[in-house]
Amino acid sequence: MRAVSVALGAALLIALAAAAFLVWAARPAIAPIEPPSPADFSADLVDKGAQLAAIGDCAGCHTNSDGSPYAGGVALPTPFGSIYGTNITPDPDTGIGSWSRVAFARAMREGIDRRGRHLYPAFPYDHFNKLADGDIDAIYAFLMTREPVRATSPPNRLVFPLNARIVAAAWKLLFLRPARSEPRSDKSDPWNRGAYLVEGLGHCGACHTPRNILGAEEPQKALAGGEQEGWIAPSLDQDSPAPIHWTEESLFAYLRVGSDRLHGVAAGPMTSVVRHLRPALDEDVRAMAVYIASTMGEPAPERRSREEEIFASLPKGGSADAIATAEPAGSAADAAPTGAQIFAATCSGCHTNRSSRPLGGRPLVLQTAVALASPRNLIEIILHGIEPAESEPGEMMPGFADVLTDKQIAELAAYVRSRFSDGPAWSNIEDVVRGIRNGR
Amino acid sequence: MRRRIEPAVTRRHVLVGGGALIVSFALAPSSRLLAQDAGAAGPVPADPPLPGGLKMASNLDAWIRIDKTGAITVFTGKAELGQGIKTALRQVAAEELMVDFEHINLVTADTARTPNEGYTAGSHSMQDSGTAILNATAQVRELLIAAAASRLGVPVAQLSVRNGVVAAADGRSLGYAELASDEALGVTAKARSKLRDPTAYTVIGRSIERVDIPAKVTGGSAYLQDLRLPGMVHARVVRPPAYGARLAALDSGPVAAMPGIVKVVRDGSYLAVIAEQEFQAVAAMASLAAAAEWGGGAKLPSQSEIYPYLQSLPAQDDVILDRRQPMPAAERTLEVEYRRPFQLHGSIGPSCAIAQYADDALTVWTHSQGVFPLRKALAQLVNLAPDKVHCMHVEGSGCYGHNGADDAAADAALIAMAFPGPPVRVQWMREQEHMFEPFGPVMIANVRASLASDGTVVDWQYEVRSNTHSTRPGGAGDLMPSWFLAKPLAPTTPKPIPQPEGGGDRNAIPLYSFPNARVVHHFVPSMPLRVSALRSLGAYMNIFAIESFVDELAAAAGLDPVAFRLAHLDDARARDVVRTAAERFGWSNPAVLPRRHGKGFAFARYKNLAAYAAIAAEVAVEHETGAVRVLRVVAAVDSGQAVNPDGIRNQIEGGIVQSTSWTLHEAVTFEADRITSVDWSGYPILRFPAVPGSIEVHVIDRPGEPYLGTGEAAQGPTAAALANAVADATKTRLRELPLTRQRIKAAIGI
Amino acid sequence: MLTLTVNGRPHRVDADPATPLLYVLRNDLGLNGAKFGCGLGQCGACTVMVDGHAVFACLVPISVLPGRDVMTIEGLGSEEDPSPLQHAFVEEQAAQCGYCIAGMIMRAQALLEHNPSPSEEEIRRHMSPNLCRCGTHMRILRAIKRASQGTRFADADSEKRVVR
Ligand code: FES
Numbered sequence A: 001m002r003a004v005s006v007a008l009g010a011a012l013l014i015a016l017a018a019a020a021f022l023v024w025a026a027r028p029a030i031a032p033i034e035p036p037s038p039a040d041f042s043a044d045l046v047d048k049g050a051q052l053a054a055i056g057d058c059a060g061c062h063t064n065s066d067g068s069p070y071a072g073g074v075a076l077p078t079p080f081g082s083i084y085g086t087n088i089t090p091d092p093d094t095g096i097g098s099w100s101r102v103a104f105a106r107a108m109r110e111g112i113d114r115r116g117r118h119l120y121p122a123f124p125y126d127h128f129n130k131l132a133d134g135d136i137d138a139i140y141a142f143l144m145t146r147e148p149v150r151a152t153s154p155p156n157r158l159v160f161p162l163n164a165r166i167v168a169a170a171w172k173l174l175f176l177r178p179a180r181s182e183p184r185s186d187k188s189d190p191w192n193r194g195a196y197l198v199e200g201l202g203h204c205g206a207c208h209t210p211r212n213i214l215g216a217e218e219p220q221k222a223l224a225g226g227e228q229e230g231w232i233a234p235s236l237d238q239d240s241p242a243p244i245h246w247t248e249e250s251l252f253a254y255l256r257v258g259s260d261r262l263h264g265v266a267a268g269p270m271t272s273v274v275r276h277l278r279p280a281l282d283e284d285v286r287a288m289a290v291y292i293a294s295t296m297g298e299p300a301p302e303r304r305s306r307e308e309e310i311f312a313s314l315p316k317g318g319s320a321d322a323i324a325t326a327e328p329a330g331s332a333a334d335a336a337p338t339g340a341q342i343f344a345a346t347c348s349g350c351h352t353n354r355s356s357r358p359l360g361g362r363p364l365v366l367q368t369a370v371a372l373a374s375p376r377n378l379i380e381i382i383l384h385g386i387e388p389a390e391s392e393p394g395e396m397m398p399g400f401a402d403v404l405t406d407k408q409i410a411e412l413a414a415y416v417r418s419r420f421s422d423g424p425a426w427s428n429i430e431d432v433v434r435g436i437r438n439g440r
Numbered sequence B: 001m002r003r004r005i006e007p008a009v010t011r012r013h014v015l016v017g018g019g020a021l022i023v024s025f026a027l028a029p030s031s032r033l034l035a036q037d038a039g040a041a042g043p044v045p046a047d048p049p050l051p052g053g054l055k056m057a058s059n060l061d062a063w064i065r066i067d068k069t070g071a072i073t074v075f076t077g078k079a080e081l082g083q084g085i086k087t088a089l090r091q092v093a094a095e096e097l098m099v100d101f102e103h104i105n106l107v108t109a110d111t112a113r114t115p116n117e118g119y120t121a122g123s124h125s126m127q128d129s130g131t132a133i134l135n136a137t138a139q140v141r142e143l144l145i146a147a148a149a150s151r152l153g154v155p156v157a158q159l160s161v162r163n164g165v166v167a168a169a170d171g172r173s174l175g176y177a178e179l180a181s182d183e184a185l186g187v188t189a190k191a192r193s194k195l196r197d198p199t200a201y202t203v204i205g206r207s208i209e210r211v212d213i214p215a216k217v218t219g220g221s222a223y224l225q226d227l228r229l230p231g232m233v234h235a236r237v238v239r240p241p242a243y244g245a246r247l248a249a250l251d252s253g254p255v256a257a258m259p260g261i262v263k264v265v266r267d268g269s270y271l272a273v274i275a276e277q278e279f280q281a282v283a284a285m286a287s288l289a290a291a292a293e294w295g296g297g298a299k300l301p302s303q304s305e306i307y308p309y310l311q312s313l314p315a316q317d318d319v320i321l322d323r324r325q326p327m328p329a330a331e332r333t334l335e336v337e338y339r340r341p342f343q344l345h346g347s348i349g350p351s352c353a354i355a356q357y358a359d360d361a362l363t364v365w366t367h368s369q370g371v372f373p374l375r376k377a378l379a380q381l382v383n384l385a386p387d388k389v390h391c392m393h394v395e396g397s398g399c400y401g402h403n404g405a406d407d408a409a410a411d412a413a414l415i416a417m418a419f420p421g422p423p424v425r426v427q428w429m430r431e432q433e434h435m436f437e438p439f440g441p442v443m444i445a446n447v448r449a450s451l452a453s454d455g456t457v458v459d460w461q462y463e464v465r466s467n468t469h470s471t472r473p474g475g476a477g478d479l480m481p482s483w484f485l486a487k488p489l490a491p492t493t494p495k496p497i498p499q500p501e502g503g504g505d506r507n508a509i510p511l512y513s514f515p516n517a518r519v520v521h522h523f524v525p526s527m528p529l530r531v532s533a534l535r536s537l538g539a540y541m542n543i544f545a546i547e548s549f550v551d552e553l554a555a556a557a558g559l560d561p562v563a564f565r566l567a568h569l570d571d572a573r574a575r576d577v578v579r580t581a582a583e584r585f586g587w588s589n590p591a592v593l594p595r596r597h598g599k600g601f602a603f604a605r606y607k608n609l610a611a612y613a614a615i616a617a618e619v620a621v622e623h624e625t626g627a628v629r630v631l632r633v634v635a636a637v638d639s640g641q642a643v644n645p646d647g648i649r650n651q652i653e654g655g656i657v658q659s660t661s662w663t664l665h666e667a668v669t670f671e672a673d674r675i676t677s678v679d680w681s682g683y684p685i686l687r688f689p690a691v692p693g694s695i696e697v698h699v700i701d702r703p704g705e706p707y708l709g710t711g712e713a714a715q716g717p718t719a720a721a722l723a724n725a726v727a728d729a730t731k732t733r734l735r736e737l738p739l740t741r742q743r744i745k746a747a748i749g750i
Numbered sequence C: 001m002l003t004l005t006v007n008g009r010p011h012r013v014d015a016d017p018a019t020p021l022l023y024v025l026r027n028d029l030g031l032n033g034a035k036f037g038c039g040l041g042q043c044g045a046c047t048v049m050v051d052g053h054a055v056f057a058c059l060v061p062i063s064v065l066p067g068r069d070v071m072t073i074e075g076l077g078s079e080e081d082p083s084p085l086q087h088a089f090v091e092e093q094a095a096q097c098g099y100c101i102a103g104m105i106m107r108a109q110a111l112l113e114h115n116p117s118p119s120e121e122e123i124r125r126h127m128s129p130n131l132c133r134c135g136t137h138m139r140i141l142r143a144i145k146r147a148s149q150g151t152r153f154a155d156a157d158s159e160k161r162v163v164r
């Protein structure tokens, strides 16, 4: 009997909790408005919105590569299925034209659309909730003055039960905390600005912070490295795997132009982040660099001496390592003879200092992809290459998915790792190649 | 400039001594030879100039030979650069000789075989060589018919010609092979020829398929790069990282010991390596580059300050037009500045050459535009008598002006002299081509004009500032490799190219009937970056500036740009191309273009003396990014008598696409100590997704009119048509090339 | 010694295994089709097919090719007996200097073998790695469309071969 009453009691409690949750989760629609006229917004506000939208990388999820700006349709692969970025142009029917400023702010902070539906956390409201009111207004002004486009995104393809939006509400209950960014008085203005942008609008942690099993960022491991679309998003804290430590200058260059002399080239999902960041103000980008440089901290003495070694290994003029010919760098070539041959024919043309190649000639000893504990990023790059924006100068590398086998890519990666990094050899590289090819 | 006609009896003729009778035919006053002849009757003027390239070589047998088997070979001093002259010149010869097209063999630029026609440049191939061959073959035909008349004892008027056979009414006939002899053809050309009536043409005017294409689409041997001579070795050069850097230290020992290495060549800062296999040479080149330490080097001006810098350089001023007529009162005046950056030729195949030094003579296979001037410069470079140097043109990758071809030939010559015996093949790497080829120069145009109240232009002041547009050899010092030698040579002092062709001032004189107009060319001798002729030279910039400004004036006057142009154009053929392009484009179609779309128009007659071209374009500009999509382009062109209409279309289409790439995207980039746009990632050009949606070219044929050079006619008008279309789409005027996404976005704002 | 299968025939090749295929095709096998343009994988002048895929011959070492099928433009057809795609390029007179054309044809061939009727946009995207400096693009696009099964060119479209 007692057991029964306990069970009954528990059931009652669960039912009550569920009811409470449903009450909590049920959000009202906010009345539609007539799309505001572009003239309603001051040019300065729209300008500011454009700069902020760049930092928020709105285009990253809401502009399809061959579609109209902000008209949605971008597929965002998650471990739970694909989510499609929505149309955020001011089209009243298919976009956000009928959203009031209040509805927009609610979506940004609470992840609820105008009609009261819960949005999936692929939309990083867990970061945007730190935004200041004025910044939300500016972004609203910017979006509401875009070209309205009639376009409907494909429906999301999520596994059960996540295809029910109520799950998003449950997720919020567990993980979404209201937040405001409070400036720290012991830090400089740029640092505070950077913290606000990196943790809020920039949502860097969305990729660079590890996530728990339910897909929420682990707060105590902020910026400790994560994953996105099959790529490793390296950690942005003291454990940064970059062979040469990042400085404010190098981070600024990387965020501004997509590459830095002493580091790699923005690749994978970071490519579009950097491209979309272009309208942002220099001072904001610099503030982000200041903040991230501080989360990485000063390098330890061992690290510094290792860096000295790397610098010494670079030939004068600083551009790259010496060429690999038929008999290159002893032990590495012995360990992976096929890899060495492929490197000589395939890679050495650009990754050596045979000529002044300001955009090519990336020394591999400086590349994070080679230094990471996992070969994923290097393999992604070998398979798919790096493409500059259409008709613009920029780093360019062809992909080799069509010509090199999994085994050959694994051999090449092993060779590159052993020759250009002193990290331990990677294991199971071929499996990783196969996995990436099969979308894993 | 006029030249005297040489005496009719040639040197060879005097030596041979016979055949005077035949020569006398050549000298006899023209009689009506053929019914279909539309020859220029009437008295021959006392001292008329020879037509076209005949001025350069006046012997008929310099241009045409007929051997005993009847094989007909035509010689041209011009080179095939991808413009299709191998086909067009054959058409001309076949037409006037009245033989099948397939009958004609053609030999192109070769210092040992063909006439010296200088450079193949400036869209002169058809104007010079085409005209020469037209006249030479017509005159040869006349000579052959006359010879037949005398052999058969039949008056010329009773003879007919069909496919190389001259026949009498009674059925007797003689073939060209029987009629031809050294004596028959070894005569000097006349100023006038009995040309065939264009209405009776059977070969000229047809879009005959190009003779070189089948080999090119099947992997036949078509290019210099494809020559594999017996015993040939492979060389690569190592260039300094910057203009003017000197080789400070080098240990070439390890490289000399690499597999297959035959020799490391060093002369001062000139560095090259020879290997048995090509990839061995590439690997050795890379190792040499890694081993070399360089010092010094010229400081380059800052790229962002390049226009003020150009303004600050001393210039030689030349007033090339000063027209003053009474003018109505000016109502308003506009004044603006246009700019154009350094741009690349960027042939898809980097420069290449083969040279062999054997038996005290140097043989050079080259894709130079001028084998004769090159021979002179090479002879000087390697200290040989010119007759010990033989330069042969073999096709290379597309040539759009003075690229690395001559320099590569100099490399091959220098290396071959250092390694006598086998043929030495030098292939430049992509970075070497991008960095060391001479660029199209940076330019500034300042223009001011005034409008009367009725919208007519009453005053036009135009000033263009530019480096030279030709640093072709010239002397050996114009060959870039000579600058690195232990005893470096100095380039020839740059000079402006005089009007009417002009260099920086090419097409600086507007074709419009402005009552008051003054045009000044500020020639800037000192060159911060290496420059020379790039397809259309200054015309690209001047037409961009003039035709952009004409649009600005039309807008200021509130008039339609096409109507505004027509109101200022007297030349009937110019009006025709303008009207044709506008009609075919649907310029006056009242339907409004979609939002963010714009249409633009431009017109020019290349050099004011070659082909007429008018171009209309429609673009769409993406507001959010500033990216331009070229949706469609419609062109009308008048090249005079159209020898091969499809060939003309091909040239114009290509010019439109290339100029679109220049205009929207291209600029050489540089830092204080080096050029940074050293490959296609640093110097992107148009790729397939971005080429125009469609291009239509309408050829206006002018039977019987002289050939007008076409190869460069589209460059300028395309630039202006696009700029005008972008201005129409964005309601903002951009005056600095290229019209990049970033510039457009900056101009249109958020 | 390596054995390469080129255009269906085995070839014994005596070259450093690290040599890029391009040099072996041109110098050892005497095939002219694949061209040197950049050696950097940026221009496509060297494009050939390996197992049906378009690849840059300038960046593929011969060491990875034994057991695989290399196809160059010489393997498609000859002047006397051109392949449909080669024929289409002649019909459209799709060349100016022609230096890029062999690479263009090989890349297009790889497309048509996988997708016999590509759309204009698919063709443009697929052809993007290959550069042409002469601006022959419009004709190249027409030639690929002509050869594809999806498009039949009406005679009206060959107006350009009619006299004026
Ligand atoms: S030569 Fe291979 S891509 Fe340019």
Ligand code: FES
Pocket: B082, B348, B397, B398, C095, C096, C097, C098, C099, C100, C101, C131, C132, C133, C134, C135, C136
């Ligand atoms: S036809 Fe000359 S590069 Fe394409």
